[in-house]
Amino acid sequence: MDFASLLGIFSGIALIVSAILLGGNPDVFVNVPGLMIVAGGTIAATLLTVQFKDVLNAFKAAWIVFTQDKTNAQEMIDTMLELSRVSHRHGLLKLGDVESDSHVLKRTCNLLAEAASEQVIRNTLQNEIDSLIARHHSVQDVFRKMAAYAPAFGMLGTLIGLIQMLSQLSNPETIGPAMAVALLTTFYGSLLATMVFLPIAGKLHARTLSEVTNLEIIREGCISILTNDHYMHVYEQLASYLPEAQRKPIKIGKAQKPGEENAKAARKKPEASR
Structure with missing residues (x-):
């Protein structure tokens, strides 16, 4: 799991639970009907807004993002430098033999091996970038909508509780406990929005920026390889992304064992779920 995510989850939960325990009886923060209103209402409103498969894909993407380390731009730059060395020593056709878990990198190497034009490579990679941004935006939008719905249903639950409380004004002893229960739904809604939905959307957005950077590195690196730039020139162009x-x-002139460049060029690049 991503260390920052793990630290954020546990520290946030620990601080909130500690504040509740230090404040007195934690049982007053448990209200099943209020939780049903907030959680059930948020899920129902989200399903009314987007398709069911989009909600499932959003939670699947969130799980993968939180459990996998993000792709490293420096590693991608190193991979492109190795590909540049391979092309200089063995020609572009050799790039067709490169194996990689990144389908984008493998596809681009095949285009280089087939002597595709610079415009074709640029258009292909730009389409990949645009498609990735669109897919990730739809996933992030699910959690942003849930972050907006949760506090709204929390307020709705509070209004329900206040109506029930005002209907029993003849018994003053019940006003205090009823008011506490009414405010709990607002607490649940704010907690879900600020501790769950908005952080997930932010983490997905950060992962999108990281993956877009890697795709741009692949695009510019492949174009430099196609134009037969020296690998030092390739490095200078790609280093600007860091x-x-x-x-x-x-x-310059780093010594390598025979066949080492092929092994390094086939670095494994895990794909984040879209």
Whole structure:
């Protein structure tokens, strides 16, 4: 699991639970009808807004994003440099033998091996980027909608509780406990929105930016390979995608064992779920 996600989940839950326990009786924060209104209402409104399969895909994507490490831009740059060395030593046709778990990288290597034009490669990768952004936006939109619906249903539950409380004004002793129960639904809605739905949407957005950066590195790297740029020139073009402090210098004329470039070029690149 991504360490930042793990730390955020446990620290957030621990702080909220600690505050509840230090404040007194934790049983007052448990209200099943209120939770049913907030959770059930949020899910129902979301299903009315988007298709059921989109909701399932959103939760599946969230699980994969939170359990897999994000792709590393530096590793992708290293991979493109190895591909540049392979093309200089063995020609573009050799790139067709490269194996990779990244279907985009494999597809682009095949285009290079088939001597596709620069415009074809650029258009193909740009279509991949646009398609990825659209798919990820639909997934993020599910959680943003749920983050908007949860507080609204929390307020709705509070109004229901207030109506029930006002109907029993003849018994003043019940006003305090009834008011506490009425406010619980607002608490549930705010908690789900700020601790669950919005963080998930933010994490998915960050993963989208990371994957778009990797696709742009593949695009620019393949175009540089196609134009037969020296791998140092390839590096200088791709290094701009990283902050200066994270750029790893490379050595000119780095010695390699025979066949090592093919093994390195076939680095495994896990695909995040769209």
